Amino acid sequence: MTTTVRTPWMVTIGLLLALVLTHAPLAQGAAYKVPEADSADLGFYRPPITTELHPLTDADRVKNVILCIGDGMGLSQVALTSSKAVGRKGRLHMERLPISGLVRTWSANSAVTDSAAASTAMACGVKTNNGMIGMTPDGQRYHTILEAAQARGMATGLVATAAITHATPAAFASHVKSRKMEDRIAEHLIGNRVNVLFGGGRRFFLPGSDPNSGREDEIDLITAAREAGYAYVETACDLRSSGDDRILGLFQLGALTTVEPEPSLATLTEKAIETLHRVNHRPDTEGPGFFLMVEGSQIDWACHNHDTAATIRQTLLFDQAVEAAVDFALKDGHTLVIVTADHETGGLTLFDNDNGEADLVPRWSTKGHSCSPVPIWAVGPGALRFAGVQDNTDVPRKIARMLDIKPFPRLVK
Amino acid sequence: MSEREHILRVNATYDLAVHVGDRLRRGERLSMGSEDELLTAPVSGTVTRIDFDPASHEFTIEIATEDQ
Numbered sequence: 118m119t120t121t122v123r124t125p126w127m128v129t130i131g132l133l134l135a136l137v138l139t140h141a142p143l144a145q146g147a148a149y150k151v152p153e154a155d156s157a158d159l160g161f162y163r164p165p166i167t168t169e170l171h172p173l174t175d176a177d178r179v180k181n182v183i184l185c186i187g188d189g190m191g192l193s194q195v196a197l198t199s200s201k202a203v204g205r206k207g208r209l210h211m212e213r214l215p216i217s218g219l220v221r222t223w224s225a226n227s228a229v230t231d232s233a234a235a236s237t238a239m240a241c242g243v244k245t246n247n248g249m250i251g252m253t254p255d256g257q258r259y260h261t262i263l264e265a266a267q268a269r270g271m272a273t274g275l276v277a278t279a280a281i282t283h284a285t286p287a288a289f290a291s292h293v294k295s296r297k298m299e300d301r302i303a304e305h306l307i308g309n310r311v312n313v314l315f316g317g318g319r320r321f322f323l324p325g326s327d328p329n330s331g332r333e334d335e336i337d338l339i340t341a342a343r344e345a346g347y348a349y350v351e352t353a354c355d356l357r358s359s360g361d362d363r364i365l366g367l368f369q370l371g372a373l374t375t376v377e378p379e380p381s382l383a384t385l386t387e388k389a390i391e392t393l394h395r396v397n398h399r400p401d402t403e404g405p406g407f408f409l410m411v412e413g414s415q416i417d418w419a420c421h422n423h424d425t426a427a428t429i430r431q432t433l434l435f436d437q438a439v440e441a442a443v444d445f446a447l448k449d450g451h452t453l454v455i456v457t458a459d460h461e462t463g464g465l466t467l468f469d470n471d472n473g474e475a476d477l478v479p480r481w482s483t484k485g486h487s488c489s490p491v492p493i494w495a496v497g498p499g500a501l502r503f504a505g506v507q508d509n510t511d512v513p514r515k516i517a518r519m520l521d522i523k524p525f526p527r528l529v530k
Numbered sequence: 531m532s533e534r535e536h537i538l539r540v541n542a543t544y545d546l547a548v549h550v551g552d553r554l555r556r557g558e559r560l561s562m563g564s565e566d567e568l569l570t571a572p573v574s575g576t577v578t579r580i581d582f583d584p585a586s587h588e589f590t591i592e593i594a595t596e597d598q
Contacts, residue, residue, distance in 0.1 A: 227564065231543040231587070247543055280585070297586070371585055418584040421542055464545075483545040484582075484589070485562070 159202060161381075162433045163440070168208045170215045171447065176498040179519040180406035180451035182266070183390070183442040184512075185211075186239070187435045188232055188285055189417030191461030192492050193479075197425070198432040200467075200477050209433075210440040211456045214494035219506045221490050222460045225254050228488040230509075232417070233296040235459035236288030238509040240410075242517070242526035250284065250302070251292035258292040258529040262513040263408055264309065265522045270405035272312045272362075272396040274389045278373045278382050278434070279414030280318025281306065285459060289410050292529065300332045307342050312363050313392050313409070315385040319351070319367035329370050339365070353380040356388055362396045364388075375415060375434055383437040386411050390445050406451070408516075411438050420462035423481040428463075446497045453499050453519065457512065458491035534595045536573055539588045546589060552577045560591060 187194070199209045224234035225244040237245045237252070241259035245252060252258045260268075267273045275286040282299035291305030303321040306314055320331035322338035339349055348361035356366055368379050375382070386409075393407035413435025419427035439456050446452035464482030493512070495503040499519045503512075510526075517525035540546070544563030548554060554571045561569055575595035583590055 227543075229543060231541070247541075284587070415584070418582065421582040421584075484542070484580075485545040486543050 159430065159433060162202055162437065164203045165208060165210055165213055165440075167213075168206065169213070171213050171443065171496050173215050173500065174450065174496075174498055176450055178451055179453045179498045180404060181394070181408070181446075181449065181453070182406075182516055182520070183409045183411065183446065183452060183454045184239070184516075185411045185413075185435070185439050185442055185454065185456045186236070186285055187413045187416050187432065187456070187458045188279075189420045189460060189462030189486070190413065190432060190435070190458040190491065191463075191465060191487070191489055193465040193467050194416060194420065194428055194432055194461070194463075195492060197465070197467055197477055197479055198429045198436070201429050202433055202436075209436045210443060211436055211494055214443070214454070214456060214496040214500075216495040216500040216504050218493045218504050219490040220457055220493045220512070221506070221508050223488060229486050230460050230488070231296075231486065232284035232459050233288060235509055236285040239457075239459065239512045240289045242510045242513045244510060248296050249294060250288050250296055250298075252294070256294065260525075260527045260529055261289050262516055262522075262525070263289040263311065263410065265517060265525060265527070266408035266520060267309070267311075269520065269522060270397070271520075272393040272405070272407040274313030274393050274407065274409040275306070275311055275316070275412075276313070276382070276385045276389050276409070276438075277316040277412040277414050278375055278431075279316060279412070280321065280372055281314050281316035281367065282318045282321045283316075283372075283414060285412045285414065286316065286410065300334070300336075303332075303338050304336070307338055307345065307347075307365070310345065310363070312396060312407075313366075313389045314364070315356075315366040315368075315380075315389060316414075317367065317369040317372045320370045322365075322367060339367075353378055353384065356380055356384075359388075362392065364392060372415070372418075375431070381437065382411070382413060382434050383441045386438040386441045387445075390442065394445075394449075409442075411442065413438065417462045420465065420481075421484060423463060423484070425479050428465075443496060451498060453495065453497040453516075455493065455495045455500075455503060455512065455516075457493040459509075461487045461489045461491055463487070464489075535578070536575065536593045536595065538572070538591045538593065539583070539586070540569075540591065542582060542587050542589050546580065546591075548577050548580075548591065550577050550580055554593060561589075 224230040226246040231247040240261040282302040284296040287302040323330040416431040464487040467477040540561040575593040579592035
């Protein structure tokens with residue numbers, strides 16, 4: 118807790134501010150402002166040219182897996198975005214995936230999960246307490262599906278619009294007791310030699326003597342990454358020109374801004390796929406392939422603030438990344454794409470507009486997360502396994518079976 | 531008389547039990563979470579501001595108290 122003393126004239130302003138905020142509930146979360154651009158401007162979005170579902174494939178051999186996670190993206194967030202962007206008869210890119218189901222999200226210690234526990238479930242196949250990363254509540258570390266895929270020779274990647282050390286990407290390549298240990302998470306990400314790391318969070322890679330650092334020690338993880346064979350990039354231009362097999366892309370000190378000149382989530386996803394595909398490319402289907410996790414991190418943040426316009430914008434940015442993943446999968450023929458969420462945020466429900474207009478009316482019921490099941494879609498070989506209702510721990514277990522990873526879940530010895 | 535401002539941080543996973551403008555008594559619940567480190571108000575006062583901090587995934591709750 119921090120305490121400051123204010124003078125009486127500031128008290129007056131504070132009370133006036135409180136009065137204003139009481140009557141403007143959407144303005145209460147003023148600290149979060151994403152994006153800087155007009156949230157209502159959806160001109161960047163390229164909707165599907167058809168509403169037809171993508172075809173199911175006969176192929177059963179899964180070579181590559183792309184797991185797309187919309188943080189906080191419940192069914193209502195998708196329905197709201199879809200209604201706004203493509204109309205009631207249209208479909209988002211994610212809604213064109215032929216297999217759909219539901220995912221239960223509870224954590225080991227709560228019906229309402231956080232991203233750390235949910236992503237641990239989707240990465241390790243085990244339940245843990247909220248806040249914990251890559252281990253069970255008793256502190257036992259479990260291999261993640263990314264680590265297991267890497268041990269099988271697959272190239273690996275993590276892409277996020279949050280800091281790359283934030284809970285969701287962290288759970289795929291680190292093991293710490295608290296999601297707050299982002300300095301340690303950064304060390305794990307580099308130490309695990311994940312081929313592609315794209316996101317924000319540069320501050321956790323800078324030594325403590327740097328004024329922008331979020332570390333308390335003098336470890337310089339950017340130098341360490343370079344020495345380990347990574348190319349390091351900070352801009353869209355550098356990203357485009359990089360042809361390396363290992364790339365550390367940290368585009369902000371904290372979270373991404375999600376506006377230009379930063380590379381978009383779709384651009385980051387395309388670059389990650391291009392890199393990972395090149396690393397392990399063989400013309401046959403027997404090559405080791407790659408595992409990539411892509412997170413639309415800021416849907417959750419918009420929902421915590423009950424910011425409907427930002428929720429729609431962030432969901433569309435995520436959907437554009439899904440389009441990039443699906444485009445590759447359809448051309449490749451041996452790539453499984455899974456689209457889901459870690460949990461729902463905001464308790465969002467939708468109602469018809471009394472005026473008969475197209476826009477749905479959103480109602481938010483919580484400032485936190487809810488325990489509503491979240492949607493899952495899939496396309497590509499093995500997609501059928503994701504139909505129906507499943508637990509979040511089932512997601513990596515099914516992926517492991519398809520990649521012939523045994524046993525899974527597996528303790529780290 | 532001056533006003534003292536207390537900034538509290540609570541896990542944003544769970545719903546808040548307070549709103550801007552609420553007058554709180556010490557010990558009143560701040561969050562609906564069951565395992566949060568800080569669930570109750572350490573002071574009596576008025577909630578003047580609530581923000582979401584995405585980096586830490588926490589709400590910051592500002593409570594103003596009056597010092598006599």
